[in-house]
Amino acid sequence: MPEPTAPEPPWPPGTLMAELSTGDRAALERLGNPRAYRPGSALMLEGDRDTEVSLLTGGYVKVLGGTEDGGTALLAVRARGDLVGELAAIDGHPRSATVLAVRPTTVSTVDGAAFRALMRERPGLAAAVQRSLTAKLRAATRHRIDAGAGSATVRVARTLDTLARRYGHADPAGLRIGIPLCQADLAWLTGLSNASVQRALRRLRQDGAVTTRYRSLVVRDLGALRATADLPAVTGG
Structure with missing residues (x-):
């Protein structure tokens, strides 16, 4: 008999997936297409105009932004249960940052138009995405304060x-x-x-x-x- 597989661990607290209802979570997962990335490979590139969103299902990524002097700044890290790329999917503007895999990373990718349609159909999902974006903005603001003082x-x-x-x-x-x-x-x-x-x-x-x-x-x-x-x-x- 094949050995039983270990149960999938719960989504980490504080991530978007942990905040969703069972129905909204399942609906988002059904839309996604699985992809895998090697360490150092790019999920998204700053300036690109694609609008896909990626739900991280395993691994970690770095969110990087270009600086005025041509350098790169590490803006944030994201992990399993987090969503990346939702800003471009919502407003249609070019990518505001580059997202790189830190270690072998798996994602579930959703087309931007399908993601917007799902949010219209499921107000609970839309509200959770809004809360997630607000939390990211607050964290970025807090980080700018903390990183510049003391x-x-x-x-x-x-x-x-x-x-x-x-x-x-x-x-x-x-x-x-x-x-x-x-x-x-x-x-x-x-x-x-x-x-x-x-x-x-x-x-x-x-x-x-x-x-x-x-x-x-x-x-x-x-x-x-x-x-x-x-x-x-x-x-x-």
Whole structure:
């Protein structure tokens, strides 16, 4: 007899899929076409005029934006359960960012016109997409504030706190951030140099707040991390 397959894990809290009703979730999944991407390959390119949306079903992606000096800035990370590309699908304007796979990534791609039609048919889905976009805008605004204020250690601690609360999962050593970010990624997210991020991580390790390995970071003490970030302590169980 074939071995039973493991049940699909629930959609991560805070993602669009976790917020949808069972019916809206199933309707969105029925429209999608599966695709797979290798690490470093592009799901979407800034400036392109296609309007497909992609539901991430596995892996992680980076959202990158071009800077005025010709460089690249890491704007956000997205993971399983998140939707990318919905802005172009809704307003028809060119892509505002490039989306690259960080690790082997699977998606369910939906045509932009079909996505808009589904939102018209299902007000609950449309409301959830609107809330998701609002949350992304708030997070981007908060990130601009956090990344531009405080010492390097404070800025790194605030960024790690956001990532831990958004993408962290239980680990024997604490709360593992489930995204394989390197120091260069953290430098992009915080607007700091690689050397400044390295010094900040050393300080956080010395304080017992985090443990770092190659492309792996565990928050050992969330209270200590938030204290360094000058953020209020998390209350409740």
